Amino acid sequence: MDVQKIEAFVRVWAALLLLLTACLVGLDTQSKYIFYVDRKITYKELHALGALVYVASAAAGYNLLQLGRSVFVSRYLGNSKGSYRYLAWVSYLLDQMVVYIAFGTNSAAVEHSVLALSGMKEFQWMKWCNKFTRFCFQIGGALVSGYAACALMVLATSISAFNLFRLYSSEKFLRLKST
Structure with a gap:
């Protein structure tokens, strides 16, 4: 398998997992009677989960756009290194940004989910997962x-870095000066 096929495989699976994340969080809802009141819980109750839906959707779209860019570059630009070098830098930097934003948003959602799982006595926050177990398992x-x-996007970023740095000549790369 060549690098482009591996990159396409990784990006498609990353996009599918991101779409799965967005759908699982965005469509998750549960209703329950608590003290004779019908309480309905959705992802909108925790702001980090709302951000996760939007970021995961945007990151999935970005991966699909990068997949299209990869096909376009391989098909139409070929081996022209001069014009591709700037595109490779932009692609690499955008890959880095998307991975960091997606990881940060996912970590914030985990932090809020831990609060929903354990509650906080000081703020009188109840433990949601005792009452809404299906919601918590789906989240x-x-x-x-x-x-x-x-993790797959980190792999895609590594492939993007490989595609970027292979464009540079290795003649003077990490070479010590002769005396």
Whole structure:
């Protein structure tokens, strides 16, 4: 397998996992009667989960755009290193940004989910997962899916770095000066 096929495979799976994350969180809802009141819980109750839906959707779209860029570059630009060098830098830097933002958003969602799991006596926050177990399990699955997508995006960023730095000549790369 060549590098482009591996990159396409990784990006497609990252996009699918990110879409799975967004769907699991965005469509998760549970209703329960608590003290004779119908209480409905959704991802909008925790702001980090709302941000996770938007960031995961945007990151999935970005990976699909990068997949299209990869096909375009291989098909139409070929081996022209001069014009591709700037595109490779932009691609690499954007890959880095998307991975960091997706990982940070996923980590913030984990932090808020831990508060929903354990509660906080000082603020009189109840433990949601005692009452809404299906909701919490589905959010947990979404977070695992989000971290798996982040790992795949790290791999895609590594491939992007390889594609960038192979454009530079290795004649003077890390060469010691002769005396």
